[in-house]
Amino acid sequence: MEILGIVAFAAALLVSVVAHEGGHFVTARHYGLKASKFFVGFGPTVWSRQRGETEYGIKLIPAGGFVKIEGMTPLEEIDAADEPRAFYNARARARLVVMAAGSFVHFIIAIVLIYGVLVGLGLSQVSESKIGTTSCVATTASCTGPGPAAAAGLRAGDRIVSFDGAALGSWQEFTRRVREHGAGPATLVVRRDGKDLTLHPDLVEVRRNRVTGEAGNDRVGALGVRPGLETVRYNPIEAVPRTFSVIGSGFTGMYTTLTHRLDDLGKIFSNDRDPEGFISVVGAARIGGDVASAPDTSALDRVRQFLVLVAAINLAVGIFNLLPLLPLDGGHIAVLGFEQARHGLRRLRGYRGPVQKVDFAKLLPATYATVAVLLGFSLLLLSADIVNPIRLNQ
Known part of the structure; x- marks a missing residue:
């Protein structure tokens, strides 16, 4: 293939x-x-034919083409x-x-x-609510274990509905609320197979920028999830x-x-x-x-x-x-x-x-x-x- x-x-x-x-x-x-020539390919000529004032043809190496003006x-x-x-x-x-x-x-x-x-x-694009993968969270130099999301039962394909009682409209809003929550238990509602399911992940603390989620020194909460892709x-x-x-x-x-x-x-x-x-x-x-x-x-x-x-x-x-x-x-x-x-x-x-x-x-x-x-x-x-x-x- x-x-x-x-x-x-x-x-x-x-x-x-x-x-x-x-x-x-x-x-x-x-x-x-x-335009005297229009050829497909380069190198020795394999075939050509003159039509009017232009010579059309195919050359041996199919790596492009050219027109001679x-x-x-x-x-x-x-x-x-x-x-x-x-x-x-x-x-x-x-x-x-x-x-x-x-x-x-x-x-x-x-x-x-x-x-x-x-x-x-x-077009495939990053989802605003669909879970793609769950992973461990590096609280120190290493990253081991299932991570808070997986440990709480979150699965790929679940769709985020609310976090700590607040309805969510975008993935950015979701991750912001997770960071602001900090370490400790949280309430997460997801939709799975058409039904709402309440989970209670125990968030861990990491050092990141509180606003952007990029590398930083703020103490923020982490869940260990990435958004999935969906076709629109x-x-x-x-x-x-x-x-x-x-x-x-x-x-x-x-x-x-x-x-x-x-x-x-x-x-x-x-x-x-x-x-x-x-x-x-x-x-x-x-x-x-x-x-x-x-x-x-x-x-x-x-x-x-x-x-x-x-x-x-x-x-x-x-x-x-x-x-x-x-x-x-x-x-x-x-x-x-x-x-x-x-x-x-x-x-x-x-x-x-x-x-x-x-x-x-x-x-x-x-x-x-x-x-x-x-x-x-x-x-x-x-x-x-x-x-x-x-x-x-x-």
Whole structure:
């Protein structure tokens, strides 16, 4: 099952990359630019066919795809007949749309997958009342015994109704009341098999922050429970804002990874590697295999998690491609933005000539440096994912 998950993830990623290139291709053709090649894969050509001015084909290594748009930069040599249709001679709007189209396709794929999961399969999320697991509580350096919750008879699947007579509306409120209670007996009402059951756990004292529940020095009560997961399904209308909320959290997570987790690169070969940190394509594929072969998980849950993973990868790739670095799409967009901003300032000073193009020859050293850094970064992550992979099923 794990191999099947890896193959399925690789196929989904290949389709996404080809769709990315298809976005460039369709928009380039729409604006009259010449796209001379559209291939799936890299390396030696296995099959190709010329249709009109475009050669379509398949190459040996199924690791992506590419579309060749003539004249991506003024440094590229092209036929004189193709000069009017070269990318660098296109209007600013056309160049912007063509370069943004690839990432736009990734975003559309992510939105469609998340929306489909929300409506068709539902989304697993942390419950506000359902018990997931019970555990011991570390009152000293060690953690032994069943813990107050298990000792009182609390079970996974129970739903919290009230604590010490106070009705509860959220897990956060529940844990806050437990901390404020401190050590000693408490009254806990749970719903099990449709019936309310009263339990009397004997809470223990631990040192934590009284407000947040994180590490701290306050003397607070502890029960030894964690919330469970439950599936929430949305109707087609409710799913719209929820979809964009999930997508928004993806943007936030990507920003956090790029700005606050760079230090974690030093841990990718250690035992405390961040499971939510950087991974390579190989690592992502392996996680896809883990999702497909997750033990004690229903087929529906595996499909749901797999689709969410594919959506997350598409979102990450789309965001990454928009970084303002050549040769990424975002680098070309940044060059275009600089050209237009500079032209606007010149017009304010009375200039009425054509837009002056950026000299790409001056950008080559920065481009080569970016390629070298990205290649080194990719090899580093690939090595880590081979010798110290992130595994979901341990």
